[in-house]
Amino acid sequence: MSLIVQKFGGTSVADAEKIRTAARRAIRAQQAGNQVVMVVSAMGKNTDLLVDLAAQVCQGGGDAPAREMDMLLSTGEQVSVALMAMAVHDLGAKAVSLTGGQIGIHTDSSHTKARIRSISTERVRKLLDAGNIVIACGFQGIDDDWNITTLGRGGSDTSAVALAAVLGASQCEIYTDVDGVFTTDPRLVAEARKMDRVSHDEMLELASLGAGVMHSRSIEFGKKFCVPIHVKNSAVFTDEPGTVISTESECADRPVSGAALTKDEARVTVRHIPDQPGTSQAIFSRLAAKNVTVDMIVQNLGAGGTADISFTVPESDLKRAMEALREATAELGGGDVSYDEDVAKISIVGLGMATQSGVADRMFRSLAEMGINIIAITTSDIKVSVLVERARMTDALRAVHREFELDKPPHERATFGEPTTPGKQADAVDVVAKLQHMEDLTIHGVALDTEQARVSISNVTDVPGIAAEVFEAVASQGVLVDMIVQSVGEDGRTNLSFTVPQNDLAKAGKIIQELIDRVGGEMTTCDKIAILTVTGVGIRSHTGVGTRMFQALYDAGINVDMISTSEVRVNVVVDGPQGETGLAALKQVFADVIER
Structure with a gap:
């Protein structure tokens, strides 16, 4: 049975109806014969509201302690996963929500910008094998002293791709409020075109240059562990393809794929x-x-x-x-x-x-x-x-x-789907060894x-x-x-x-x-x-x-x-x-x- 990781950003779970729409997507993927792990962000502007509250409380001119900011901000995702699990149950399927610590995401102790050190999979696999859709808090983990940590900007993307890597997922689907990865920012260039496919290397450059669809750390995971990432629009309840980020470019003989x-x-x-x-x-x-x-x-x-x-x-x-x-x-x-x-x-x-x-x-x-x-x-x-x-x-x-x-598509259109999974593309022992220090610098x-x-x-x-x-x-x-x-x-x-x-x-x-x-x-x-x-x-x-x-x-x-x-x-x-x-x-x- 194949496994799919689905990540839903804040705009995709901004209200009750959007949460139910996301739950239906996960149930449909499970009914198609897949095990499903959902990674969910905080609802809408929830994180911004929590940051504002912290600023109002800390009126002495100093910044809030980083550890307590992590305690505070992690609650946003906990609200989302609980509501998502309720929606899945209400729609007739089984689900269990887990915090980052309950999943087994272990990080260093760099509060507000922690790096993942390892991920335990035993609990998640047991829940999946029991027929559950596992709903995971993105953006967070725990350190060696059981302190809650957060992963910083783009942390939910990072959580999703990291889970896909360690679980050997066939694909990581990123649901957002855009149709995919564009050749440039469509808000600035009306002729910007959605790309069918972009390579990890190209996306690393585009992500760091302000492409905005995904954070570069999540692309680093995708490249390191050969995880195909499929960016889709959560508002379109169809199988309309978005953009696949994988080892291949949209068109190898085209000199430029995107501008940023x-x-x-x-x-x-x-x-x-x-x-x-x-x-x-x-x-x-x-x-x-x-x-x-x-x-x-x-x-x-x-x-x-x-x-x-x-x-x-x-x-x-x-x-x-x-x-x-x-x-x-x-x-x-x-x-x-x-x-x-x-x-x-x-x-x-x-x-x-x-x-x-x-x-x-x-x-x-x-x-x-x-x-x-x-x-x-x-x-x-x-x-x-x-x-x-x-x-x-x-x-x-x-x-x-x-x-x-x-603005013009390449002569040969890309195809979707990946024939193999990360676990099959590399020696299993080697993958496990790498996962022990997932975000450590890797020099090729x-x-x-x-x-x-x-x-x-x-x-x-x-x-x-x-x-x-x-x-x-x-x-x-x-x-x-x-x-x-x-x-x-x-x-x-x-x-x-x-x-x-x-x-x-x-x-x-x-x-x-x-x-x-x-x-x-x-x-x-x-x-x-x-x-x-x-x-x-x-x-x-x-x-x-x-x-x-x-x-x-x-x-x-x-x-x-x-x-x-x-x-x-x-x-x-x-x-x-x-x-x-x-x-x-x-x-x-x-x-x-x-x-x-």
């Missing part, structure tokens, strides 16, 4: 810091110590013995980030820190980028034609992100969505690429269209660009670097020299670089990854020339002769978390 906007972030830049080993480590260790989540990191080639590093942080973390950077620059003996809250990040994501040239230049040209200047650029193999002025963010999102014709691998060369352009005029001109010129020669970094401009000038296959360096250098002869600037090239890459699940949500990486390189005496990041990888460029030493250092520092 992130607007609640601030850009921070540290200029004129020593260009020497240990600089990155000093900065990012301070940020990690204050638990600041760093997203878009941009470090370009240094000049004159100094370097600049820019990155984005959530606006809510900006104050702590500035405190950390003041400490870091004091330790380094110099550096100027600035920030800008009037920025937004526009990104395109797609598995096809890894094998198709000319993708980045199309994005840059679409922005140039709208007169939108690019403040900074960073890339991974399946993502290109740019910073733009927040006032132009909607125009920018619409421009890139239109450029890649994301540390890699060294010595087949790339670098092209750097400095002191080029910082105007709309310059990036488009550069990469249109490179694409015209059929050269596949890998890593792109554009620094935040200063005094109307900017610096831009990118990597290309060594065999294509001469072609790229020739065309770029012709370009800067027209527009100004200076070019340097290097055919002796090494790109070190750390790839894994949870890289962004585990704030210490960058710290460990940069500390290892510092200890090995290796200077970092360039940095670019994404949700699932960190890339750094170092001097070519130091590549093997850097690889050994990273393998050693991540030895405890590298997947075997």
Whole structure:
């Protein structure tokens, strides 16, 4: 008998009728021959009301104790599961409601943002085998001292996918108030199209970039344990397909699958810091110590013995980030820190980028034609992100969505359903071992690429269209660009670097020299670089990854020339002769978390 996990968000259980509708869905799935586990969120705005109550009680100016906030907020889900169990009984089926602790979800003790350590399944399986629909509180668990903990933002999604993983579910259905995952935010772009299928890797990038349908931690679980996730609209009581998030993309030969906007972030830049080993480590260790989540990191080639590093942080973390950077620059003996809250990040994501040239230049040209200047650029193999002025963010999102014709479906439509379950795809002992530390950082691998060369352009005029001109010129020669970094401009000038296959360096250098002869600037090239890459699940949500990486390189005496990041990888460029030493250092520092 197959098992299905169904998760219902707050809008899907906002009132009695919606609760009964959700109960009917679960009963219908059970009558079709499936065992059913429901994961239920708090009703509607219930969590917000509880937070407001806590603020009213705590009038002394201090924050409520985190442990007591968990005690309070966990009650929202307990109301929902009890009402859902009543509805199932009233409709003629059997159900049992369970809190996170009763299920056996064990977490660490980080109140309000706990991480799952393990899930016991014995009680749930007994109840399922007895013919019950098991209704589980999302968002919560217990620590080793039996304290109630909550999992933070997106916690119910995380609970659902984690349960699907540990129970070997054939599918995890996420019911929400939208039809599925769209190519971009349909509230901002009327032409946004629902995707039939999106890969875990693509969705990880889209989730972290503000796609909003699911939280990135739940996608991390899906990827780690091969859980197919089906996002559906709870308001449509039919079998209308939503979007399947699995190992496959909607269309492998299409370069871009979706576009995303992130607007609640601030850009921070540290200029004129020593260009020497240990600089990155000093900065990012301070940020990690204050638990600041760093997203878009941009470090370009240094000049004159100094370097600049820019990155984005959530606006809510900006104050702590500035405190950390003041400490870091004091330790380094110099550096100027600035920030800008009037920025937004526009990104395109797609598995096809890894094998198709000319993708980045199309994005840059679409922005140039709208007169939108690019403040900074960073890339991974399946993502290109740019910073733009927040006032132009909607125009920018619409421009890139239109450029890649994301409103049009691919030629071959995706099919639904998965032939195998997570438990069948991997050795059972291995799965159980992984589940003991479900949310621990997992590094898939540390890699060294010595087949790339670098092209750097400095002191080029910082105007709309310059990036488009550069990469249109490179694409015209059929050269596949890998890593792109554009620094935040200063005094109307900017610096831009990118990597290309060594065999294509001469072609790229020739065309770029012709370009800067027209527009100004200076070019340097290097055919002796090494790109070190750390790839894994949870890289962004585990704030210490960058710290460990940069500390290892510092200890090995290796200077970092360039940095670019994404949700699932960190890339750094170092001097070519130091590549093997850097690889050994990273393998050693991540030895405890590298997947075997």
